Amino acid sequence: MYRLTGVTKRYTRGKETVEALRGIDLTIEDGDQLVIQGPTGGGKSTLLQMIGGLDRPTEGSVELDGEDLSRISETKLTRLRAEKIGIIFQSFNLIPTLTAQENVETALVPLGVKPAERRERAAEALRSVGLGERLGHAPSELSGGQQQRVAIARALVKKPKVLLADEPTGNLDEGTRDDIMALLEGLWHEYGLTFIMVTHDSSIARRAPRLATIKAGQITLTEQGGGQRYAQQAAGNGQPQQAAAHGGQPYVQQQYGGGQGY
Numbered sequence: 001m002y003r004l005t006g007v008t009k010r011y012t013r014g015k016e017t018v019e020a021l022r023g024i025d026l027t028i029e030d031g032d033q034l035v036i037q038g039p040t041g042g043g044k045s046t047l048l049q050m051i052g053g054l055d056r057p058t059e060g061s062v063e064l065d066g067e068d069l070s071r072i073s074e075t076k077l078t079r080l081r082a083e084k085i086g087i088i089f090q091s092f093n094l095i096p097t098l099t100a101q102e103n104v105e106t107a108l109v110p111l112g113v114k115p116a117e118r119r120e121r122a123a124e125a126l127r128s129v130g131l132g133e134r135l136g137h138a139p140s141e142l143s144g145g146q147q148q149r150v151a152i153a154r155a156l157v158k159k160p161k162v163l164l165a166d167e168p169t170g171n172l173d174e175g176t177r178d179d180i181m182a183l184l185e186g187l188w189h190e191y192g193l194t195f196i197m198v199t200h201d202s203s204i205a206r207r208a209p210r211l212a213t214i215k216a217g218q219i220t221l222t223e224q225g226g227g228q229r230y231a232q233q234a235a236g237n238g239q240p241q242q243a244a245a246h247g248g249q250p251y252v253q254q255q256y257g258g259g260q261g262y
């Protein structure tokens with residue numbers, strides 16, 4: 001469980017100070033999904049960095065399971081990130097010179113997983129995102145949607161507790177966006193992840209069970225009930241899930257093709 005208390009972040013450059021976050025209080029239960037939206041420059045990515053332990057607040061605390069990420073040592077923080085937190089970005093951030101499988105394996109290196117097991121688990125993670133046939137491809141040999149699937153596999157191969165996503169569909173067309181969202185929804189549910197996602201896409205924000213709007217470093221929370229999920233909508237239409245139609249993504253097909261939402 002996350003508990004953020006009075007989280008403030010100031011960036012100082014020369015004489016200028018930007019207050020990116022101004023006293024954020026927020027609790028996120030295990031297994032919850034939270035979508036964060038708001039105007040550009042409002043502080044969304046900064047908040048995600050605090051939650052992911054990528055940077056520390058100027059004031060306030062970010063507790064994950066009772067441990068304050070703003071105060072633990074750099075070594076402990078690096079370890080905690082490697083074990084518990086998977087992150088995906090708008091621009092995928094894959095290493096261009098590595099294959100899909102090698103990119104996914106990089107997440108297991110800091111955990112000391114042996115090479116043979118790394119290869120096996122990376123292949124399994126890529127199969128679970130529908131890329132079992134693309135293990136040896138370089139990022140440049142994959143479509144944008146496929147590259148994001150590799151990044152998702154890399155985030156999840158270590159079986160993290162938390163998945164963070166900063167505009168994961170920002171570089172994708174609408175059809176691919178829906179595929180990726182259905183995949184993320186399915187994985188969130190399957191793994192019981194705590195799933196926190198920044199998006200500019202209001203059609204995604206509308207479906208979120210819980211919505212945080214960040215403006216000028218301040219937060220407003222809206223509970224939207226169960227939300228209307230991608231998969232549910234697809235199943236309700238009696239249409240095959242787009243992910244299945246596009247890429248033959250087995251998990252989504254199996255989970256949602258039968259017309260049962262959750």
Ligand SMILES: Nc1ncnc2c1ncn2[C@@H]1O[C@H](COP(=O)(O)OP(=O)(O)OP(=O)(O)O)[C@@H](O)[C@H]1O
Nearest residue numbers: 011012013018020039040041042043044045046047
């Ligand atoms: N490293 C930094 N140094 C100085 N200022 C920063 C830094 N990172 C962010 N800021 C400033 O903090 C504010 C919040 O930035 P942030 O990236 O969190 O916004 P955002 O809501 O993610 O915007 P966008 O929707 O454009 O991604 C902005 O005014 C930005 O210029």
Ligand SMILES: [Mg+2]
Nearest residue numbers: 044045046166
């Ligand atoms: Mg941002």
